[in-house]
Amino acid sequence: MKVSVIVVAAGAGLRFGYIRNKLFYPLCGRPVLAHTLDHVFAAKSIDEVILVTSIEDRADIQKMVSFFHPSVPVRYADGGAERQESVYHGLLACSASTDIVMVHDGARPWAGPDWFDKGLAAMKNAKAAVYAISVKDTIKEKDDETPAAKLHTLERSRLIAVQTPQIFHHSTLLAAYEYAKEHHLSATDDASFVEALGEPVVILSGDERNRKVTTKEDIPVLEFYMRGASVPHVGCGYDVHPLVEGRKLVLGGVTIPFEKGLDGHSDADVLIHAVMDALLGAAGLKDIGTYFPDSSQEFKDISSLLLLERVWRILQNKGCRIVNIDVILLAQRPKIKEYIDKMAANIAAALHIPASVVAVKATTTEHLGFIGREEGMAAQASAMVVVPENE
Structure with missing residues (x-):
């Protein structure tokens, strides 16, 4: 099976508060994205990488990629206004012979090469799989955005927090994205669109350390995970x-x-x-x-x-x-x-x-x-x- 990995690296990271894309922020002495790419290129199961980037960051990311001398082809796709548009562009850039596609956030630098290899193994009996961890906190849903909004407590035992990479049969994810475009659906992860098709999703055991860089507070936590205090x-x-x-x-x-x-x-x-x-x-x-x-x-x-x-x-x-x-x-x-x-x-x-x-x-x-x-x-x-x- 031919495996393509889409790395989403086109975000501006406005919540992060950096002078540029947060993926260039130093983490343990290297940009966040350098750690992510290091792990992706070391995975044994992949055949090509699709990097979805903004036009502004393309040249710098290409320089970063050249440092690794990847043994697999690397293609580039233009980022969109929203994450789902960026992933869709990445899907269209995959080789026509792609069987399995894995979508990974460039801002998740901890997930090692084994995450991609294990993800492929799950595709023998599934069309979609996600890594996830159980939710520890009690989650409440608000009726509106006012300070005194009515709350609804969700059943914690049934809740999970999903991570990336997320793994799919290429035809399944492409069909899910086409369905989402046709029905004007929006989502913050890829499995949501597969769910909308009614397809079951296999849940793989994630890890709390597979943290997504969203704010600067995530950096010291990841540094501790990756190299100690x-x-x-x-x-x-x-x-x-x-x-x-x-x-x-x-x-x-x-x-x-x-x-x-x-x-x-x-x-x-x-x-x-x-x-x-x-x-x-x-x-x-x-x-x-x-x-x-x-x-x-x-x-x-x-x-x-x-x-x-x-x-x-x-x-x-x-x-x-x-x-x-x-x-x-x-x-x-x-x-x-x-x-x-x-x-x-x-x-x-x-x-x-x-x-x-x-x-x-x-x-x-x-x-x-x-x-x-x-x-x-x-x-x-x-x-x-x-x-x-x-x-």
Whole structure:
């Protein structure tokens, strides 16, 4: 039997609150979707993978796929406005010879290769199967959305929470989706449409750890499941550069009009350098001079934002997650108030974190010291980073 796996990866993840698709959010040092694909490509039972993506994310996901050198063909389908439209596009992209199709959420990174192999075994005597776990909490149904709505308590012993992958005969699921389109049905999982056809669905034993990434609160739970406990670490960074004529003044990745600029081997962005050292310190790593020595021509006049993104990659490889950053510039002049939001946005973009967790501030030294005499500028930064406990 030819088996196709549809991985749904087209969502925007608005509830998650990330600067882009939540599937790119770091989990144990890698994007969420990288874990999912790792498991899918390692499954022995599959013959092809259909990745349903948005146009905006397609190139980045293709790069991610190339890292794995998959042994099976990978096809791409365009995501739709809703999940069911995305899955339907994936169904149409399957090979004509597909017998079994498995639909899996890109946001479920825990389910290992065996979930796909076991799912195929269930198809010997079934047309549809889902993984599910028993509901532990009491579930109540509301009559409406008002705070004082009437409630109806459902019988807990009969309730299950379904997961993915969900497994179907391709012809069965395609017929179910055609039926749903014809009757204007909507659902949040694929088995619902098969149920609407009146077909029975086999229930396979799921696992609470097969958690779907929906909000940021899911990340530390999955990290614990996948690699053990993590602990928050705090790091501090400090940097200073002299002011000289004939150089641009670059602070937080923003070029600011001023009669002098900061001198250094790179663009001498004192603000970014302090942030880099704070992050490396929080992760228990060495200072920026170790990774980006001023003796190397590679870093001559380089944008410090590019170096900051390299620090992010170093932290990712170590399995770290950035919680927040607080950085303060010490300079007599110029005033930077109008540039602060852009600086925070630049730092956030380089580190793939929301700008809301980056604080940029500035102060003078009241004309005291080398900063007060406008001979140079300094910056101090603090960063909190979650580090795997076994590191």
